[in-house]
Amino acid sequence: MRYDTELATAIPLRRLEAAPENLLTLFGDHSLDAYRLGMQRCVSLVHHSLSRHQRPFSGVEPDELQPEFDAIDLDRPLPNVEAGLEEIQRLYLDHAVHFHNPSYVAHLNCPVTLPSILAEAIATPLNTAVETWDQSAGATLIEQKLIDWTTARIGLGDAADGVFTSGGTQSNLMALMIARDAACAELPGHAGNRHHGLPADYRRLRILTSEVSHFSVQKAASLLGLGYDAVIPVPCDDDKRMSLEALRARLEDCHRDALLPFAVVATAGTTDFGSIDPIPGIAELCRSRGIWLHVDAAYGGGLLLSRRYRHWLAGIEQADSVSVDYHKTFFQPVSCSACLVRDRRQLGHVTYHADYLNPRDQADQGTPDLVNKSLQTTRRFDALKLWLTLRTLGAATLGGYLDDVIALTRRTYALLQERDDIDVLTAPALSTLVFRYRPAGIRDDATIEAINHHVRHTLSRRGEGVVAGTRVDECFYLKFTLLNPQTQIEDMRRLIERIVAHGEAFVADHGHLETASNAAGYDSEVAPSVMATFADAGRT
Structure with missing residues (x-):
């Protein structure tokens, strides 16, 4: 077809x-x-x-x-x-x-507020660049006001600061770069990374993070010259939250092996599960060992505005740095994100003074050149869309949107739980659901994977729905990511019905699957043949 x-x-x-x-x-x-x-x-x-x-x-x-x-x-x-x-x-x-369609439930893409679109229509023609005051004027102060507002919502204190970024990946990179350089500056005999590069024993540096955290942590380690192997994954509990016991054990292992753990990344909203790590306990461990705590709240940052669920972010105020993506749970167009730090002096690790742009004497005079605290030089005026949204809709409205999405996710979870032919991996935390269609009588994972690949492909091919896929413990699952406050439970009920219908049709077209699966539990020849044919079935 x-x-x-x-x-x-x-x-x-x-x-x-x-x-x-x-x-x-x-x-x-x-x-x-x-x-x-x-x-x-x-x-x-x-x-x-x-x-x-x-x-x-x-x-x-x-x-x-x-x-x-x-x-x-x-x-x-x-x-x-x-x-x-x-x-x-x-x-x-x-x-x-x-993304605004109720049958789009794949990735962390949200419908966007109308004021934010109007703001884009204003900012883009003027082509404002916010790196220096003489290019942006009021735009600089709008961004700074929003940074101050966000750090206050988090509770980072009066010394906090930050800057808008392109997204969570850049925010995590920036935070970990600052954490690395701050840690290296404390090493005996090392004068700092900015002028002298990494210390001789940089291969001992380690980052600890949940085994289900965002891949940008590994990317950051690579870009920072440390490599993927510098990231130590910490096992999770049954709710996909970082285990405090496992984190403590990993830190003790680092001490035993003479390694230098300089940062722990706690996730407030993992991509697959929406899980929120136990930030208070992690913060206590970091504080007792003098380790930088970064909280990746790219997904869960919108809880800062929630009346019902703000307490889920308890402990975030103890972080040394925080990532927030306004283009997720604040319902803003991409890109619109920020990296925040508890101590504004730490932003000096990304500062370089160029005589033609942001000379040092200009900074000494108090000119607020935002490039002084950014990895980027030229940047769009992304803050205006969030500004107009807050000034016209208000923070409570955005928080209400997220509350509605969380409620919808819980109701959808109940729908999935009602069915004997659908396995749901975990109860929802924020607004994601990981599950797979598993018809009666079929037990082997390879055949179940083929069926679910077919379901996902057919939904997309026919324009009926866009659903994500992921792997957990080497098994393939479907995933709903709900970020549309206008989606109704009936929309989700219809989508689930289509998933089941496509799965049933595939099994009916390949009737030998049930017999083969029941006969031996797993037939090494059956599953590969299914994997080879499901794509063709989806195109007819």
């Missing part, structure tokens, strides 16, 4: 008529009429995309869309902007994944 070509058929849209010639020129006061007409056309395109495409995805696959891109010569421009917009509709909008 090819993707639904009806989705790619455009409703007649109001075209650009008699567009001023300067539509193709640079933006400025001379092109405001063309800007207005062009924006109206773009609004029309987005309106068409959202109102016409009532499914989360067209179902198109890479090998179907790639030939259209292969035929494009970027060195031969189109005749006008109208032709360019029509091309964008065909290549992008007709196949865009709609």
